[in-house]
Amino acid sequence: MEKVKLGIIGFGRMGITHFSIINSHPDVLITSVADTSSLILSLLKKYKKRINFYADFRQLLANEDIDAILICTPPALNFEIIKLASEKGVHVFAEKPFTTNSILANELTKLFERKDLVNQVGYVNRFNDIFANVKECVDSGVIGKVIRFKSEMYSRTITKTEEGKTWRDSRGSGGGAIYEMASHAIDLVTFLVGKPDKVTGTSLTKIFSKNVEDAVCSTFLYKSGISGTINVNWSDESFRKPTNKIELFGTHGKILADQHSYKIYMKKALSEKNLREGWNTIYITDVFKPVPFYVRGNEFTSQLYHFIDCIKNKTTNKCTFRDGANTLEVIDELFFDYEQNGMF
Amino acid sequence: MEQIDKIIFGDNQFFGINHMSQEKAQQLSEQFFDIRNIYKVYQMAFNAGINSIMLNSNDRAKEICEHFVSNKSRYPHINWYPSIPYPHKYANLVSEKGIIPAINEILFKDNSTMGVFSMITKGSAAFLGKDAIKMMQMLIDIEMKMFKGLDVKVIFLQNIITDLILGYDIPEIFEEYCLYIKKKYNALPGLISQNMPFLKSKLEQWNITEIVICSSYNKIGYLMSPNVEAYVQTANSNDPTKYQLMAMSTLASGAINPRDAYEFINNQKIQSVVFGASSKKHIEETVSLIKI
Numbered sequence A: 001m002e003k004v005k006l007g008i009i010g011f012g013r014m015g016i017t018h019f020s021i022i023n024s025h026p027d028v029l030i031t032s033v034a035d036t037s038s039l040i041l042s043l044l045k046k047y048k049k050r051i052n053f054y055a056d057f058r059q060l061l062a063n064e065d066i067d068a069i070l071i072c073t074p075p076a077l078n079f080e081i082i083k084l085a086s087e088k089g090v091h092v093f094a095e096k097p098f099t100t101n102s103i104l105a106n107e108l109t110k111l112f113e114r115k116d117l118v119n120q121v122g123y124v125n126r127f128n129d130i131f132a133n134v135k136e137c138v139d140s141g142v143i144g145k146v147i148r149f150k151s152e153m154y155s156r157t158i159t160k161t162e163e164g165k166t167w168r169d170s171r172g173s174g175g176g177a178i179y180e181m182a183s184h185a186i187d188l189v190t191f192l193v194g195k196p197d198k199v200t201g202t203s204l205t206k207i208f209s210k211n212v213e214d215a216v217c218s219t220f221l222y223k224s225g226i227s228g229t230i231n232v233n234w235s236d237e238s239f240r241k242p243t244n245k246i247e248l249f250g251t252h253g254k255i256l257a258d259q260h261s262y263k264i265y266m267k268k269a270l271s272e273k274n275l276r277e278g279w280n281t282i283y284i285t286d287v288f289k290p291v292p293f294y295v296r297g298n299e300f301t302s303q304l305y306h307f308i309d310c311i312k313n314k315t316t317n318k319c320t321f322r323d324g325a326n327t328l329e330v331i332d333e334l335f336f337d338y339e340q341n342g343m344f
Numbered sequence B: 001m002e003q004i005d006k007i008i009f010g011d012n013q014f015f016g017i018n019h020m021s022q023e024k025a026q027q028l029s030e031q032f033f034d035i036r037n038i039y040k041v042y043q044m045a046f047n048a049g050i051n052s053i054m055l056n057s058n059d060r061a062k063e064i065c066e067h068f069v070s071n072k073s074r075y076p077h078i079n080w081y082p083s084i085p086y087p088h089k090y091a092n093l094v095s096e097k098g099i100i101p102a103i104n105e106i107l108f109k110d111n112s113t114m115g116v117f118s119m120i121t122k123g124s125a126a127f128l129g130k131d132a133i134k135m136m137q138m139l140i141d142i143e144m145k146m147f148k149g150l151d152v153k154v155i156f157l158q159n160i161i162t163d164l165i166l167g168y169d170i171p172e173i174f175e176e177y178c179l180y181i182k183k184k185y186n187a188l189p190g191l192i193s194q195n196m197p198f199l200k201s202k203l204e205q206w207n208i209t210e211i212v213i214c215s216s217y218n219k220i221g222y223l224m225s226p227n228v229e230a231y232v233q234t235a236n237s238n239d240p241t242k243y244q245l246m247a248m249s250t251l252a253s254g255a256i257n258p259r260d261a262y263e264f265i266n267n268q269k270i271q272s273v274v275f276g277a278s279s280k281k282h283i284e285e286t287v288s289l290i291k292i
Helices: A013-023 A038-045 A057-063 A075-088 A102-115 A129-139 A177-192 A298-313 A321-342 B022-031 B035-047 B061-070 B087-097 B099-108 B117-121 B124-128 B132-147 B159-168 B171-185 B196-205 B228-236 B258-265 B280-289
Strands: A004-009 A028-034 A052-054 A068-071 A091-094 A119-121 A146-154 A198-205 A215-221 A227-233 A243-250 A253-258 A261-266 A278-283 B007-009 B052-056 B079-084 B154-157 B188-193 B211-216 B243-248 B272-275
Touching (some): A004 A298, A068 A298, A102 A321, A119 A321, A129 A177, A129 A253, A129 A261, A177 A243, B052 B061, B079 B188
Parallel strands (some): A004 A028, A028 A052, B007 B052, B188 B211, B211 B243
Antiparallel strands (some): A146 A243, A243 A253
16 A cells, blocks of 8 residues: 555644654645644644645645644544545544534544545544553453542643633633543543443633633443543643542452553462552553654554554554544533533 | 753652552652751761752752852852743643633733843733743743752753653754753753653654763663663663653652662662752761662
8 A cells, every 4th residue: 555645633732743643654745734833733734745734734734645644633623524524535533532522523423434444533542551550450450340449630731820712721622631531531431431321510610711610520320230421621730740540449449540651459379460458569561562652651642643654554443433422422521511510 | 061960959849749559749848848858868868978969940949949058158169050941830821721821921010120021011921822942931930040050960841741742752942951051050051851762762752962861770671661671772872972861750659669769779770860869867878779
């Protein structure tokens, strides 16, 4: 197969990072970039003469002969872009949370499934070697049946009073701690435990933002008897880097995990998994898989290389639009629960 | 190319950075909240015979630099190996404000003494957008301000920046960076990278030489893309008059015990090791183990 011809739409922080990573892939040729900021494009234009630059993504999709696109725009723009891409028969990687609600997300999911186009959402934790190991432990029953969980995410993203000028400070654009941060914490839950049947006790708290929530907590209930909580805060200066933590309590043991390590408490030793009774600690240095090119962490490279692998070799995708739509269904319920029950 | 020091004392331990464990990182950040505890550890390193320091231009580095400038007579002569920038500062600012306002703030807020005052009238970052090189030079000057008065031997570009630009495959940025560091700071240009073999092959292809390349280098291949074998091969065929290689993360954040780690490192064709430690015992042990 020839090189995968690729366009990038949206050239903010994620677009800039993804360009660097995917440009290192031997089977990829970046042909075009679209962004509304002339500054970013003019910086790049000078050095990348062979790439076509567009201020309007519609023109990129209309003019370019491409196989795939990476979408890194504010989420509210994604529906139109992804729909156009499906009409053109282009494979899509979209940054999370992929769209702003589950109705749009489900429509896109159906379009892509019908056309058999590769579709992936950027929930990068699924490609983190620790969380991938935790998934394996849960699926193979190492801690028995999961009964309770706690999924948390903290970062120091917004630590000063916001003036409300960027897209991050507008729910309509897809900004706020739910779309940006809680989506990761929720995706880890749907990835490891499944989608909840009921969302309750949701609180959204403004700390520094003018128009959107900075902290979120909520309780998830399952018909099977599982229950758990999420707790997210993007205004927590005590965290140097964005951090996901997940705790899973099962009938045979317990797991505490973040991106760097996980601890398993075992009621009984499990020799085939090399786990002793009591506490076991597994570090990222024990389980990492090297990547061909590193920019921001192995998982960022793995997820994009996986996207290309799915296009070239028809590999089953690990984080599809359907997965993204599931998380957005939970997000819809969070907003609904808060508006119905959480406000005084 | 001037030879760099064989052993350099690093700084991750002081600033709550540990790739393996966030808990450990938190403990260290508490221990070094009192900056005098940092100076005590530096003194232990000097007593062990080290006289070179690698320091990232983060918020606390400014105070450390000031301390060493104003107490020069109390210390042996020290070679400084700054690494710039402090990436999280930029990342957070970009999230809060968007990319262009962030660049504006960094370049123009409180930097009127930097000789950039005249640029403000010319329309700030929007104006500079046409000139990536000028913007880069201004950012270097801002980051390097705190090291004024210290004997700077190598100026390193942090891996997040080096590797990001490396992925773009733009030789001009690397050429101009190296030229500017040599000319303006009379120092050796350094590049920190988690893709050492790829970076070095690109630099050779672009004919950019006399560079110090610092990269993770440990026997388990942690933070070494694409793999250990490629690193060993690259080091074996390296001409140290063109590129000096410096190893970091030699213990892979503690996953390898020092004896095994340096048994491996001592057999590599590298010129230098940077390591961090926070106790007298560990510093002395490491110094005694490094035989490159």
